Amino acid sequence: MSKTYNIAVIGGDGTGPEVVREAVKVLQASAAKHQFKLNLTDYDFGGARYLQTGEVLPASAVSDMKKHNAILLGAIGHPDVKPGILEKGILLKLRFELDQYINLRPVKLFPGVEGPLKDKGPEHIDYVVVRENSGDAYTGTGGVTMKDTPHEVAVQTAVYSRFQVDRCLRYAFEYARQRNKKKTLALCGKTNVLTFLYDLWERAFHEMGDREFKDIKREYYHVDATCMWMVKNPEWFDVIVTGNMFGDIITDLGAITQGGMGIAAGGNINPEGVSMFEPIGGSAPKYTGKNVINPLAAICAGGMMLDTLGEKKAAAEIEEAVMFVTGKKLKSLGAGKMGYSTSEVGDLVAKQIAG
Ligand code: IPM
Ligand code: MN
Secondary structure (H helix, E strand, C coil): CCEEEEEEEEEECCCHHHHHHHHHHHHHHHHHHHCEEEEEEEECCCHHHHHHHCCCCCCCHHHHHCCCCEEEEEECCCCCCCCCHHHHHHHHHHHHHCCCCEEEEEEECCCCCCCCCCCCCCCCCEEEEEEECCCEHHHCCEEEECCCCCCCEEEECCECCHHHHHHHHHHHHHHHHHHCCCCEEEEEECCCCCCCHHHHHHHHHHHHHHHHCCCCEEEEEEHHHHHHHHHHCHHHCCEEEECHHHHHHHHHHHHHHCCCCCCCEEEEECCCCCEEEEECCCCCHHHCCCCCCCCHHHHHHHHHHHHHHCCHHHHHHHHHHHHHHHHHCCCCCCCCCCCCCHHHHHHHHHHHHHC
8 A cells, every 4th residue: 555645845936946856856766666655736935926926925825734744845035035024924934833843953974075074074973953943032022112213122032931842852852762873962052141041941851851761861061062062073962952043053053064055954843743844055046047056955855854754764765865976976065066967966866766
């Protein structure tokens, strides 16, 4: 009996549609091999649609997305649209409305990739950041008074409930257990200054660890120190759990240590609902339509999607195929410097999977 997955595909802006096309190519090769089916539906959300219609997301978008098993997203961001509109109106709106409360971001240096960290190879850079994805300064709590006067005051508050913290910690502990590598979970916070916010995290972390996860070793790092160790000793890390804002920042640092935005993928996960997978880079407008952008991050996002859907073997195979391509084929990960075009890179990965 073959399974069918209903996937919403949002190519989005800039190079988003080009990289998603390659991810879909690889997913189809994987589906053929592993005998599942993908029922893909395209959605035109993004800057171009907004400029044409004045509408960021159609009213039915959230309920439409809920009818799918998962969402594959390219990139959101348009040079002619003021920053914030599309990010808040599409990306953050979907994350919040679908309650994708985990942002899972692996940091892994693949073979053949020249990262910027001296003397650090694939054996040193292989960890996962579990970024909380529903709270913090992202909730929009705050406001501005006396605007446009010399006394203007702006407040934007980091907000966390025990419920949000607990569900994220539980996911992270379970992830560390199932990953079964160093069985270590590091909390990244700022307990020396954010003495309300990260005190809540720290207490919840140890209470849950003592109660339910005695097999997982616990560590704590301040966020500033985390940045330092991610560069100096990335091999220390296994799974890092942190709030939304710190998670946003440290995963860009993580991405660059694994070779940059061409390879970094992430999943916005609702373990009980509909999750959305994306390359974590932007829409790269200057490369749009040139068939030069690196599609590997989108391909890896597709692999993460299959893993979350339960197609573990197919997912692992996509990662292996990507590692083969970085290790044996590509000259570099940069747009226009791969030695292959965008579609040729997709072909290489798909061919490796087909065998
Ligand atoms: C990311 C992005 C988004 C975020 C922006 C585009 C809203 O930087 O996915 O990391 O801050 O979460
Ligand atoms: Mn970011």
